[in-house]
Amino acid sequence: xxxxxxxxxxxxxxxxxxxxxxxxxxxxxxxxxxxxxxxxxxxxxxxxxxxxxxxxxxxxxxxxxxxxxxxxxxxxxxxxxxxxxxxxxxxxxxxxxxxxxxxxxxxxxxxxxxxxxxxxxxxxxxxxxxxxxxxxxxxxxxxxxxxxxxxxxxxxxxxxxxxxxxxxxxxxxxxxxxxxxxxxxxxxxxxxxxxxxxxxxxxxxxxxxxxxxxxxxxxxxxxxxxxxxxxxxxxxxxxxxxxxxxxxxxxxxxxxxxxxxxxxxxxxxxxxxxxxxxxxxxxxxxxxxxxxxxxxxxxxxxx
Numbered sequence: 001x002x003x004x005x006x007x008x009x010x011x012x013x014x015x016x017x018x019x020x021x022x023x024x025x026x027x028x029x030x031x032x033x034x035x036x037x038x039x040x041x042x043x044x045x046x047x048x049x050x051x052x053x054x055x056x057x058x059x060x061x062x063x064x065x066x067x068x069x070x071x072x073x074x075x076x077x078x079x080x081x082x083x084x085x086x087x088x089x090x091x092x093x094x095x096x097x098x099x100x101x102x103x104x105x106x107x108x109x110x111x112x113x114x115x116x117x118x119x120x121x122x123x124x125x126x127x128x129x130x131x132x133x134x135x136x137x138x139x140x141x142x143x144x145x146x147x148x149x150x151x152x153x154x155x156x157x158x159x160x161x162x163x164x165x166x167x168x169x170x171x172x173x174x175x176x177x178x179x180x181x182x183x184x185x186x187x188x189x190x191x192x193x194x195x196x197x198x199x200x201x202x203x204x205x206x207x208x209x210x211x212x213x214x215x216x217x218x219x220x221x222x223x224x225x226x227x228x229x230x231x232x233x234x235x236x237x238x239x240x241x242x243x244x245x246x247x248x249x250x251x252x253x254x255x256x257x258x259x260x261x262x263x264x265x266x267x268x269x270x271x272x273x274x275x276x277x278x279x280x281x282x283x284x285x286x287x288x289x290x291x292x293x294x295x296x297x298x299x300x301x302x303x
Contacts, residue, residue, distance in 0.1 A: 001028065002050035002297060003222035008203035009037050009045040009192075018045060021206055025213050032056040035064060035166075035195045036117060040082055043192030044203055052225040054295055058279070059196045059228055062166040065147075069189035070174045072099070072156035072181065077129070078115045079171040080187040089183040091156025100149045102180040103160060104173050109139040113172050142168040157188070197228060225295050226276035232268040235259050235280065235289070242271030246296075250288040266292070 009018055015036045023029055032053040034046045043066075048056050073091025076083030104110070112118045114129035120137070128135060143165040151158035162170060171187040178185025193200055204212075204221055212218050235256055237245055245251060253260065260282065267289075269277045278295040 006202040041190040065194035075184035079175040096151040229268040
């Protein structure tokens with residue numbers, strides 16, 4: 001079994017909890033996920049199954065979309081409503097346009113929160129935070145687009161629909177909005193609606209996966225790994241080229257000239273009769289096609 005299984009992650013589960021649960025359901029250990037979600041968050045969690053785990057960390061589509069709820073008037077140590085309250089302020093009286101204008105958008109530099117999985121000198125920030133330590137963090141670039149924004153001035157609560165680059169912390173965007181306003185703000189809910197090119201309509205609950213597994217129908221919801229790379233131009237190999245490629249032999253670009261595009265370096269590679277093999281890069285300096293990642297099952301060895 002190889003491909004992608006899109007899970008609608010439930011609240012209260014870590015991303016690793018989902019993997020552990022699926023290992024029990026699918027009776028297999030070779031599983032990985034793309035894009036960690038906090039326990040309070042729900043939504044799109046692409047899980048890589050079998051040899052598709054080799055594609056973790058190399059997805060073409062890395063932007064993500066979220067629907068986040070927030071509350072003005074508080075500052076917590078985790079930047080969300082699950083943390084210890086550090087400050088409280090008046091939350092009412094703000095108008096929607098002022099609050100919206102304070103939300104960080106565009107090309108920004110973001111400081112990762114202490115309660116995060118970012119590693120500094122071999123230590124996860126959340127490990128240090130749990131020890132009561134706070135260290136200097138390096139700001140990182142992020143790209144943020146605000147698609148929709150709603151706000152209730154009476155309660156100081158609202159929601160934001162956000163598209164952002166990989167590695168952006170939504171609770172930090174909300175925290176920074178609160179800091180800009182001077183009253184503080186915390187994230188109260190988070191639902192990821194899109195990741196790695198997949199959206200909520202592609203997802204299944206753990207309960208649905210359990211039921212399909214009991215019916216031996218899991219294959220019906222496994223998405224072929226080739227779909228992740230469907231936007232890449234294709235190179236099609238004949239049987240002889242396929243055998244060479246699978247054995248790590250670099251193919252000369254002159255053999256593939258009719259399929260190459262000007263200035264295009266990355267391709268999805270298909271073999272005859274194997275289908276999708278993985279991704280490759282054109283090494284024009286040395287005139288060869290270089291394997292980036294093999295994502296296919298090994299051929300069975302016959303006597």
